[in-house]
Amino acid sequence: MITFKNVSKRYPDGYVALNNVDLAVAAGEMVFLTGHSGAGKSTLLKLIAAIERPTSGVITISGQNIAQLKPAAIPYLRRKIGFIFQDHKLLFDRTVFDNVLLPLQISNFDHNTVAARVRAALDKVGLLKKEKTMPIALSGGERQRLCIARAVVHRPAILIADEPTGNLDVEYARDIMTLFTSFNQVGVTILIATHDASLLEDTQHRILSLKQGKLAA
Amino acid sequence: MIRAWLIQHGLVFFLTLKRLIATPLTSLLSIIVMGIALSLPVGIYVLMQNLQAFSGQTASSPQMSLFLKLDVTQDSIEKVNQRLEENPQILAIQFIPKDAALQQLQQSTGLTDIAARLARNPLPDAFVIHTQENTAEALEHLRLTLQNWPEIEHVQFDSAWIERLNALLDLGRFAVLMLAMLLSVAIIAIMFNTIRLQILTKRDEIELSKLIGATDSFIRRPFLYFGALQGLAGGATAWLIMALAIRTLNEQLITLSQLYAIDLQLQPLTTADSISLLLFSGWLGWLGARISVASHLWLIEPK
Numbered sequence: 001m002i003t004f005k006n007v008s009k010r011y012p013d014g015y016v017a018l019n020n021v022d023l024a025v026a027a028g029e030m031v032f033l034t035g036h037s038g039a040g041k042s043t044l045l046k047l048i049a050a051i052e053r054p055t056s057g058v059i060t061i062s063g064q065n066i067a068q069l070k071p072a073a074i075p076y077l078r079r080k081i082g083f084i085f086q087d088h089k090l091l092f093d094r095t096v097f098d099n100v101l102l103p104l105q106i107s108n109f110d111h112n113t114v115a116a117r118v119r120a121a122l123d124k125v126g127l128l129k130k131e132k133t134m135p136i137a138l139s140g141g142e143r144q145r146l147c148i149a150r151a152v153v154h155r156p157a158i159l160i161a162d163e164p165t166g167n168l169d170v171e172y173a174r175d176i177m178t179l180f181t182s183f184n185q186v187g188v189t190i191l192i193a194t195h196d197a198s199l200l201e202d203t204q205h206r207i208l209s210l211k212q213g214k215l216a217a
Numbered sequence: 218m219i220r221a222w223l224i225q226h227g228l229v230f231f232l233t234l235k236r237l238i239a240t241p242l243t244s245l246l247s248i249i250v251m252g253i254a255l256s257l258p259v260g261i262y263v264l265m266q267n268l269q270a271f272s273g274q275t276a277s278s279p280q281m282s283l284f285l286k287l288d289v290t291q292d293s294i295e296k297v298n299q300r301l302e303e304n305p306q307i308l309a310i311q312f313i314p315k316d317a318a319l320q321q322l323q324q325s326t327g328l329t330d331i332a333a334r335l336a337r338n339p340l341p342d343a344f345v346i347h348t349q350e351n352t353a354e355a356l357e358h359l360r361l362t363l364q365n366w367p368e369i370e371h372v373q374f375d376s377a378w379i380e381r382l383n384a385l386l387d388l389g390r391f392a393v394l395m396l397a398m399l400l401s402v403a404i405i406a407i408m409f410n411t412i413r414l415q416i417l418t419k420r421d422e423i424e425l426s427k428l429i430g431a432t433d434s435f436i437r438r439p440f441l442y443f444g445a446l447q448g449l450a451g452g453a454t455a456w457l458i459m460a461l462a463i464r465t466l467n468e469q470l471i472t473l474s475q476l477y478a479i480d481l482q483l484q485p486l487t488t489a490d491s492i493s494l495l496l497f498s499g500w501l502g503w504l505g506a507r508i509s510v511a512s513h514l515w516l517i518e519p520k
Contacts, residue, residue: 051428051519078430089425106431111224150429 001027001158001189002048007057009043009213017043019213021057025191027157030184032200033193035210041193042086044210045160048191049081050074061158079107082151082188084161088143090135096122096146097131103154121153125179141172148179152188159183161192165199173199226438233442237450247411247447251404252454255498258397259455259486260462265389266490267483268382279356281374283344283363293368294342300366301346306359309347315340341370401501404451408444408505415440416513428519440510441503448502452495460485 002025009018017040025031033041046052047059050066059066091099100121104114122128125145165173184190200207209216237244301310318340348359364372426436463483474481
């Protein structure tokens, strides 16, 4: 599903975020990505969604080479991916419902079914009763779940989460992990970057560890 | 596919309308500024159209007055009439006997007293002819020919004023064009700035949209609609300003027309001109928005 071959990313200021990374994530797999802050986790995730472009190397998603994607093709790549951002990126000028609606509007979904899809996604994360609430009135855990609803509403094949449990209580964090597991069970490929060691303690999923831009075995 | 596309455009249209209404004062002010800016060239254009219609009536079949000598006989009048009728350059002939001319003078100018005191009618018999020529040279040639007839004292034809009027109209047309161009640039600049501010306030939404797969045209669309709609509203405002101005002016002109016994009424914009005005103003708004979007959107690249 996702492969990296000799991928390096050097920022214009000379900082090397990733150094010759090789990795392969199979379709339907759930993988954790750990490492200290600054180890290159976020960069790796951004490369997958073509938010950053690699300095060298080949990245493929479903066989498509991302490194050579034309700018006009990038939106269509991103629609295959559900991204949960570290800084949430919720829009505070609209309701919970409208926040989740946005990806469907962007992907030009059938007008008649969007409301049902949005409610299904909200129901999945337990926010159905808050569809008319503004995000500012949500708790930290609820905001995180709203981000998840927005990331999965268009049913992407790949789900990418950058520190999805950051700043959350253990209880909330566990809820969120349960959600991810349930998405994985229906076949979604999931990549989660986290530095939260407690999440990884009793997982059966593969753990990739980044250190100073290199993947440790 | 086409249906989805239509629905999407329809949604953006209503969203844009909502946005316009959400900030009524700002929208209204920009629309009024655009309306006033547009109404200036449109107003001059309307004046020119009216002047041209006025000069066109005169110029399309020019009129000449032939004043006969005071001592001509009825016979020679007949002869002149016959010769005029034989001339293919002349379209219509109207004979005005001197008595009728005097009567008309008394009635229309209120000089009854003075006219009544005259010992004899000082006015000559006259022909008013309409020619099908309308170039200045042909008219001048015709005037010279007629002038040479023995019965004719004087041929009056003032072609100079039509030429002057036409030259003035050309100048006016040029002024309208220049003014319209300048004010169009101003409107584009207004729209450029309006959209720039909107883009800045919607920065988060634009960035997120790009991150989750919005195409550039999807992001541009609401801003372009906004520009076009506001431009259209500006054009409609200009149209309203003109309609009101023409109505008010016409009320004033009624008095003037009565005093001068001529029909002085300004004609409003034709349907075709109105539609052109709306389309043009909408296009200007769209263009301002398009330039603004092109120069600001690329600055918002998600990182």
